[in-house]
Amino acid sequence: MKVxxxxxxxxxxxxLSGCVVYSFYPLYTSDELFANNILTGNWTNEDGAHWSFKxxxxxxxxxxxxxxxxxxxxxxxxxxVKQEFSVHIIKLGAHYFLDFYLSDFFDDEDLTFASFxxxxxxxxxxxxxxxxxxxxxxxxxNWLEDxxxxxxxxIRHERNDDFxxxxxxxxxxQKFVVKYENSEEAFKEGLNILLTRIK
Numbered sequence: 001m002k003v004x005x006x007x008x009x010x011x012x013x014x015x016l017s018g019c020v021v022y023s024f025y026p027l028y029t030s031d032e033l034f035a036n037n038i039l040t041g042n043w044t045n046e047d048g049a050h051w052s053f054k055x056x057x058x059x060x061x062x063x064x065x066x067x068x069x070x071x072x073x074x075x076x077x078x079x080x081v082k083q084e085f086s087v088h089i090i091k092l093g094a095h096y097f098l099d100f101y102l103s104d105f106f107d108d109e110d111l112t113f114a115s116f117x118x119x120x121x122x123x124x125x126x127x128x129x130x131x132x133x134x135x136x137x138x139x140x141x142n143w144l145e146d147x148x149x150x151x152x153x154x155i156r157h158e159r160n161d162d163f164x165x166x167x168x169x170x171x172x173x174q175k176f177v178v179k180y181e182n183s184e185e186a187f188k189e190g191l192n193i194l195l196t197r198i199k
Contacts, residue, residue: 019141019189019190020123020125020140020191021123021124021139021164021166022122022123022141022165023121023122023123023124023166023167023168024121024165025122025166025167025168026088026099026122027088027122027177028088028090028099028170029170032091032174033070034069034091036068038089038129039053039071039073039087040054040071041053041197042197042198043195043196043197044196045196049076049077050076051073051195052076054071054074055067055070055071055072056070056071070086070087072085072087072103073085073086073087083102084102085100085101085103087099087101089127092178092181093177094181095126095127095128095181096126096127096128096129097125097126097127097177097181098125098127098136099123099124100122100123100125101120102120102121103120121165123138124173124177125137125138125190125191126139126187132196132197132199133195133196134194134195135192135195136194137187137191137192138187138190138191139180139186140185140186140187140189140190141163141190142189143185143186143188143189145163145164153176155176156169
């Protein structure tokens with residue numbers, strides 16, 4: 001496996017900086033997933049990147065099925081560099097939340113030493129839906145670090161000098177999300193993206 005070339009600022013900001021919360025486990029289990037078309041279609045953000053959400057096609061023996069409980073997100077930057085994510089949507093409390101996983105972070109050719117030190121993680125964000133727009137707000141890593149440092153939260157995690165990695169189970173993560181879903185501080189300095197539907 002090698003880390004694919006062409007990782008753009010979007011991926012670096014999203015997964016390697018301190019503006020999102022990282023999790024070893026996903027926010028969802030199969031019990032929370034539901035068939036939907038909420039995200040389906042083509043969208044653009046303020047930087048002109050193209051976001052395309054579509055349901056994955058599953059080949060099961062002689063049958064071809066559409067998995068309408070999950071999405072493949074393809075993000076194409078203005079410089080034509082492309083990334084692909086696996087995205088799941090669930091409803092917790094009064095809001096929808098998205099779980100992102102960088103599904104094409106590796107390929108199987110030209111294994112490098114750096115590959116052994118790089119693993120993809122899950123990130124999750126609150127989703128607000130309005131007419132022809134999606135507002136996506138990720139939880140802020142620095143806010144989480146402050147909660148942990150000040151002993152204001154107990155959630156399973158690992159910590160090094162650079163960031164906190166949550167190691168809590170999906171159900172523990174869901175309790176965390178519901179507790180802070182209406183907190184302005186939780187999202188104030190986190191990554192946020194506004195998508196507008198392309199007609």
